Amino acid sequence: MxxxxxxxxxxxxxxxxxxxxxxxxxxxxxxxxxxxxxxxxxxxxxxxxxxxxxxxxxxxxxxxxxxxxxxxxxxxxxxxxxxxxxxxxxxxxxxPNLTQLDEVVVTGQFEPQSASRSVYRVRTISMERIQSVGSTRLQDVLNTELNIRFSQDLALGGSNLSLQGLSGQNVKVLIDGVPMVGRQGTGNEININQINVNTIERIEIVEGPMAVIYGADALAGVINIITKKPEEGKWSGQVKLHEETIGDEFGFKQGIHNESVSLGYRKKSFYTRVDVTRNYFGGWQGDAEDRDKEWHPKNQWMASGLAGIKTNRYDVYYRLDYLYENIYNPGLFSGIEALDQNYFTNRFMHQLQANYAVSERMNYTGALSFSDYKREIQTVTVNKNTGDVRLALDPSLQDLTQFKGLTFRGTLSYKMSDAISIQPGYDFNVESGSGGRLTEGISSIGDYAVFVSAEIKPNTWLSFRPGVRMVKNTAYDAPPFIPSINAKIQLTEKHDLRVSYGRGFRAPSIRELYFYFFDASHAIEGNPDLQAELSHSFDASWNAKWLVKQDLKFTTVLTGFYNTVENMIGFGVKPGNANITTYLNIDEFKSTGFTWLNTVAYKKLELGAGLGYTGRYNQLIETSEAPADFLWSPEINGSATYTFTTIGASMSLYYKYTGRTPFLATDVTGLIELNETEGFHWADLSVQKSLYKKFNVSTGVRNLFDVTRINNMAANGGPVHGGGLTRPVGYGRSYFISLSYNF
The missing domain is CATH 2.60.40.1120 (Carboxypeptidase-like, regulatory domain)
Structure with a gap:
């Protein structure tokens, strides 16, 4: 009991x-x-x-x-x-916690923050995406992105891009926030294929006016390359081998052979990293005859070194990037001799960066950069019978052109309260050029600017960022003030709206003023009488995110833009000599359009689909028989990635359709006529697999539709008189395999 x-x-x-x-x-x-x-x-x-x-x-x-x-x-x-x-x-x-869909961005920000909280519309391309396409050059990564297009200069081996219908001379390319120096070829653009993709952690693309923060050539937007940093507390590294066919060509001196090695170390406050990459492109015969090649062979060596100290208060590091490139252009034999050309590029880029937390509310970021860019053209005579190679005697066949650039910029971010932050800054740039391709010998242009912007958040649903830049250019008179305004309106927790306006100013570059380039494929002169460009840019975007359930996510972004540029610098026929191309001011140029991007992530499947429509206008349209003020061209893209978690593998498909693109050209009588470039499809397919935790293999097919050239056609069905009969796009369908070892 x-x-x-x-x-x-x-x-x-x-x-x-x-x-x-x-x-x-x-x-x-x-x-x-x-x-x-x-x-x-x-x-x-x-x-x-x-x-x-x-x-x-x-x-x-x-x-x-x-x-x-x-x-x-x-x-x-x-x-x-x-x-x-x-x-x-x-x-x-x-x-649902929608911040789980966000990525942290740094471009144009007072401090690193999630993309959804930024007043700018930032598009991010992750390292996983870069690896999934098996890329050896940056163009492979961006080929299927909406609103970005490429054109090829096969004679000089360069790739030119456009963003929002504006050429690459209006796109600022940065490495860790520091601008690159050494605009290439005839287009006055940075060659993004001279950037080592193996060192990239992610790419941030900000479309729309960024001139207040980043200066003159940021009218269309900014592409910021964020590089890899050593991991905490250990040695880390990678050895990578990439082999790829060029069309159906592959061999010891054919195809693409890419080898890279990286090594990093981090202990307590000290960190360091070294990267070395060799990228060999064997060229592609195409329709070229005999020993000539349609796509010229190219050999690149890229190396970089980084050393820094990071504590809770500051992060200071020095970085050195080096590029060596040789593009080989074999000529046809005339009798027993042929003229072969080598285009040598050597570029050193020094960066010293510092981030210092002055207090809990104040932070300073500074950067000092010096770039030395040399482009040499060496022409040799080859004897068919003896194989003897000698330097060509004609001095006009040899050239050495050099550009040097110094950048000193800094910002001081101060958080006055939870509602107001301010950021004053300075941005000093000096560029000098010398060489036989510049008619003025040694020339230099300085651009000295101070700017200030503020981020104001009067309540939880509204934030806006006014800014103004004051510029002193040594060659041209800039407007006294270059303003901008960006605003973000949080309509609901899942929907937000961004709007922006920016004024722009771009002085002609040394190349545009004094360039002198004559060879078998080019006859181009600079124009010292050019005027500076002035622009207005408007941009708006609606963003929405839905987390339907933990494993089902939707995002959509609808964007519209409008740019107008006075005195736009472009190519034209030299007055008085129709055989020479020169740089001219277009009285008024406009570009407008929209993009609509959508993504779906469901468990192991990620899907993407987008639509773009871009129109361009210049004053030549008024004198032609063009059917409308703007000449329009569509784009469609899509992507699909499926992850096989049980076997540690994934499969990715990336696709883009570039529609017919109208353009204006001059016929033999000097009249302006409307032509168009035909549309084309591009797709890349790849499979990635992890092996034994430390090995990764990737294989796939690039350019599935086997595109090589696209036709230029007169809009009325007649023959084309300007712009050439065809334009190069690719070197045919290729197959690749990459193997990497990570430790």
């Missing part, structure tokens, strides 16, 4: 302990939430107990005292709290 009474006494706490039944649901979809942690907290905030919800979103909490507070925790949802005063059944609805 006594034992029975003791047993009943021990059961009393259990009878007195009441149950709280909890059911968690997604507020957007009503679906149950599995795997959420629910804490039972005392009135003093102590944890009494905790449970994890099952596949039905349910859980049972046993407590003996009330009141209490239930607090939830789940990586995909906002925290929810509920006051419980009596036992019973309770249902809680959790808000």
């Amino acid at each position: 006594i034992r029975f009474l003791v047993f009943l006494f021990l059961l009393i706490p259990i009878f007195l302990t009441a149950q709280v039944q909890v059911l968690l649901r997604d507020k957007s979809t009503g679906q149950s939430i599995e795997g959420a942690v629910v804490y039972a907290l005392s009135p003093q905030g102590y944890t009494l107990t905790q449970i994890v919800t099952n596949e039905m979103g349910k859980g049972t909490i046993l407590v003996s005292s009330y009141p209490l507070t239930l607090s939830t925790s789940h990586i995909g949802y906002e925290t929810a709290n509920a006051e419980i005063v009596v036992p019973g059944e309770y249902s809680l609805e959790l808000e």
